[in-house]
Amino acid sequence: MILKLLAIVVVLVLVYIVFFKKDREGVIKKNNEKKENIEDIMVECPSCGTYVSKKEGILSNGNYFCSAECLNNKAK
Template sequence: MVLKVLAIVVVLILVYIFFFKKSRESEITGNKKHEIEDELVECPTCKTYVSSKESILSNGKYYCSKECLLNK
């Protein structure tokens, strides 16, 4: 009797892992893809990388600071 109960519990755990665990993992990894919306761009003057959100856009080029923009 105990062996039958253990077998049923093991089958239920395997069914849970097979059907429900994968859907939760895909939801988690799907959300992480949407978190990364920023990219690093290279400053043409000093060749450092800066976030495109924090950079200064001028004539289609991204600059890391006003000094680099003026010294182009």
């Protein structure tokens, strides 16, 4: 009787781990990915006034430019 009860408990724990534990890990990963996208800082191009991401901008003399064309226009 006790072995049957113990076997049922073990099966229930395994079902919980297989079906519910992985779902929580996926939700945590999705939340972390969303936060990484939001943290990008936007700066204004001094040549044309367009806002560009710091990751995508071209850094020259402490200013971020949106394109090589704006960089060349400002240099002239």
